[in-house]
Amino acid sequence: MKLGLPKESHSGEQRVALIPANVTILMKKQLQVIVESGAGLQAGFTDDDYVKVGATIASSREALLTEADIITVVNCKGDQFDEISAVLKPHQLVIGMMDPLVNPQNAQTIANTGGSAIALELIPRITRAQSMDVLSSMATISGYKAVLLAAHKAPRLFPMMMTAAGTLKPSRAFIMGVGVAGLQACATAKRLGAVVEAYDIRPAAREQIISVGAKPVELDIEAENTETKGGYATEQSDDLLKRQQQAMANVLAQQDIVITTAAIPGRKAPVLITKEMVDGMKSGTIIVDLAAESGGNCELTQVDEVIMHNGVMILGPSNVPSTAANHASQMYGKNVENLLNLLINNEGELVLDFEDEIVRDTVVAHGNDVSSARLRELLNLAPLTAPESPSEETA
Template structure:
């Protein structure tokens, strides 16, 4: 019997994305799998049930979609109590927020499911096409600049008019990962004067390659800031002090600040204090892409826009969901790229290797097995 893949309608508040598209449904079918899609799963991402049916998917209610499912795809992890009918040991492949949702991980284990957390995908060359964090962060960095531009009461580019000259906005990006690089590029396209900083010295050339000005501490040597998997690490007290002094002087001159710094499994590092916000001119805008993880900005509220000292602070929350069609397409390709890379034709299903399988597998055989959760 062909392996069955279930695509569920997301139930988390505000989640508009879907974990498969007609494109990936066709590709899964070409591998020999059958795909069942819960009715209405793609509507918020501009994909109709008819679109899925035309691609070869079976459309039904949740019970019919889950019945006999071997693999359950999702954007965010489904409630373990709502998966009745799936086969014993079924894979749950999604963004599972393992640290924030540990109780849910334990419940997956207790129910006998094999939970695979896509955000634990190793940052290695062969897994780049499977990396949901990168694909979603790319869009988040782009949208962050658009949000800032919408809230900013002035123009981004310099404009020379008969009535006088409009100065270009000054934009500062803090954290030069995937989201930060896209934010730099987008702000530059909109005509802003862009600068950026990061604790990883290797990003300086990347910043310059996009036409932005790097803002780095030069007085403290020997601190590279490169952690495992391409993430930043926390810096020494000496570096943090020097960084704070440099950034404070720079922030006071900026119109737009976008913060993107995250440390996996830990609260987001504080980059901007209330005192620093107070030095910015009224009408400036800060977009905090780490708001859901505690925030890079003091006082930020996830999902809300607040005003402090005359500065608008946008607490971005699930920003990829505001671009559901594109973010779903990329996420769905990440999932297909992952499963197809390990597809065993003889077995008619994916068979994971140790390097990637052990990295992303949270539960197996009724137990939590991921070392990062067993600490």
């Protein structure tokens, strides 16, 4: 069976879906790995690095996309999605991040080709799937890099310094939303010497905030149901968001650095910081909005733009993990490697066992149909009839 690794053509993408170390492991599964020339170059991996571990460099991108039984990419969106779906054949499987809850119609497009697709954003948050969770891996990098972006732009240093020229007070950093990205941001800001505070609507987050050396901010508001089964924050009512904003204004006015991370899969990001709240912040404050791609947690955020408002700088970076392409590729590749180890048997055959929760949740198109229950609901398609006996299909 042939595993194809194309060069990313999605705009601004510098990561690669598999690094040479992953190829070494996957070849033990009797896979033939085909790599497009230059696929790993921006992440620090040359063609020779792949050849040394047994991969073959494809004669062309077209040949790779045609010959590979499995195509694995980072961003299967936009032009790259269009390119792959245009040539996909019934025996082929494409694996990558597809933003399926925002673009469920792409699953239908794949289904129409007869091919199969796995959307990595849908990896279930269960213990057995932690090693395959690309969202958590990439969020770790986003949280770390957000602090570095803020430090680079800030007019103040992070740590306290006692010098012959006087004592410099430490910067105050505030993290809004403490999932994986938020906790990493807390830890990174703390390591740089800032006084770190954090807030999350989920009560369970308090101990997590303390565990990384930050101080939890308590707001005197009554919370609603705050956490999904998968551990994500739930979408809150307009009334709760308004009360949260009012209580948060005084906290924000004291900060030098603010990093927002609140995002809900498939939904517009909640507005946590209004224009009026920014008006009340100190001149020189930096806001890094990690939810910019889904609308932004700050009302003034614009994707990939730097906005100045009354002396406050608002950054809305997109695809932050790509800016640390080497380690991001290492983490992403390990997630994909672990998933492929589940899907490919010892004879080198791809087996999609829909009795397995991981397979059932992540496969969005298979057998000329949209196979994901979540996406079928979004597309207003009738539920699929469950098989009477365990379903094991080989692609």
